[in-house]
Amino acid sequence: MTLQTQxxxxxxxxxxxxxxxIKFLIATDVDRDSKIKLLSxxxxxxxxxxxxxxxxxxxxxxxxxxxxxxxxxxxxxGTGGDKSNSFNISTTVSxxxxxxxxxxxxxxxxxxxxxxxxxxxxxAMQIKTSSVxxxxxxxKRHSLVFLSxxxxxxxxxxxxxxRKSLSHPTIFNITGPMxxxxxxxxxxxxxxxxxxxxxxxxxLADLGRKRAIVVHGANGMDEATLSGDNxxxxxxxxxxxxxxxxxxxxxxLAYASNEALVxxxxxxxxxxxxxxxxxxxxxxxxxxxxxxxxxxxxxxxxVNTIQAGVDKAKxxxxxxxxxxxxxxxxxxxxxxxx
Numbered sequence: 001m002t003l004q005t006q007x008x009x010x011x012x013x014x015x016x017x018x019x020x021x022i023k024f025l026i027a028t029d030v031d032r033d034s035k036i037k038l039l040s041x042x043x044x045x046x047x048x049x050x051x052x053x054x055x056x057x058x059x060x061x062x063x064x065x066x067x068x069x070x071x072x073x074x075x076x077x078g079t080g081g082d083k084s085n086s087f088n089i090s091t092t093v094s095x096x097x098x099x100x101x102x103x104x105x106x107x108x109x110x111x112x113x114x115x116x117x118x119x120x121x122x123x124a125m126q127i128k129t130s131s132v133x134x135x136x137x138x139x140k141r142h143s144l145v146f147l148s149x150x151x152x153x154x155x156x157x158x159x160x161x162x163r164k165s166l167s168h169p170t171i172f173n174i175t176g177p178m179x180x181x182x183x184x185x186x187x188x189x190x191x192x193x194x195x196x197x198x199x200x201x202x203x204l205a206d207l208g209r210k211r212a213i214v215v216h217g218a219n220g221m222d223e224a225t226l227s228g229d230n231x232x233x234x235x236x237x238x239x240x241x242x243x244x245x246x247x248x249x250x251x252x253l254a255y256a257s258n259e260a261l262v263x264x265x266x267x268x269x270x271x272x273x274x275x276x277x278x279x280x281x282x283x284x285x286x287x288x289x290x291x292x293x294x295x296x297x298x299x300x301x302x303v304n305t306i307q308a309g310v311d312k313a314k315x316x317x318x319x320x321x322x323x324x325x326x327x328x329x330x331x332x333x334x335x336x337x338x
Contacts, residue, residue, distance in 0.1 A: 008041050012050070052196070073104070088269045089289060143325070193216070252307075
């Protein structure tokens with residue numbers, strides 16, 4: 001039975017078949033229409049949790065048989081695909097949490113489904129991405145490094161045009177945030193839809209995360225939002241997987257609609273990030289950064305509660321530490337407004 005037939009019959013793939021699936025998509029001697037047809041068939045069937053682990057490991061091991069490791073390292077990222085066109089929340093969060101001394105290895109990409117992906121924003125910031133070999137030294141200097149998925153996983157150059165040919169998000173929206181080239185201890189991952197939240201959380205545990213949060217933002221965003229109850233799955237190697245809802249208002253943050261978080265071009269989003277970090281913007285855009293940074297600080301064991309994380313995130317911004325973190329990354333220097 002061919003992979004195409006098996007997928008059309010909605011049958012699960014084993015690890016060997018998943019390896020074949022990836023090889024087919026990146027093969028240079030396979031025509032693009034055949035790749036699109038196969039990826040579309042995979043996208044139309046329900047993925048199992050075991051398959052999600054298989055495909056994540058297949059992608060990782062296509063480049064890194066043994067992943068490099070930096071103790072205490074973390075990534076914060078979302079799947080994309082929510083069509084919210086929000087500003088680059090997780091990239092802004094990275095500066096905040098790195099200023100708390102967390103080694104942040106932010107793995108991102110150019111936009112596939114929005115106006116500005118994380119590497120698009122970094123280009124506007126004039127902040128360079130690093131290579132895997134440069135990462136350890138960069139972390140020692142700055143506690144923060146940005147990696148481009150196209151550089152760390154060159155196979156994505158083959159897959160990205162196929163993804164763009166489909167009108168809907170694919171499995172690579174889910175796996176992209178999970179295949180950081182480094183073996184991470186901590187992660188906060190935003191997911192735009194609810195169907196696979198538990199599967200993603202269990203896969204992050206399979207990939208060795210000590211602690212992680214998988215969050216579906218209220219009203220369908222791939223970040224924790226201010227517009228209602230966010231669904232959380234919390235991974236902790238010391239206990240069973242737990243799930244709960246989290247409302248920003250219970251943490252002292254004001255309600256705001258998801259529309260209030262809309263960004264624009266990379267240049268527009270740079271202005272938003274700059275205004276948050278310099279103290280010029282105290283709107284809902286700052287609050288959503290504080291919320292997501294609070295989750296990250298909690299996951300990385302810098303605080304004992306999410307509320308304490310939110311309080312610490314506010315302080316990191318309002319003390320100018322988050323801006324100092326931004327300024328040391330090599331882009332244009334800004335001053336904090338006190």
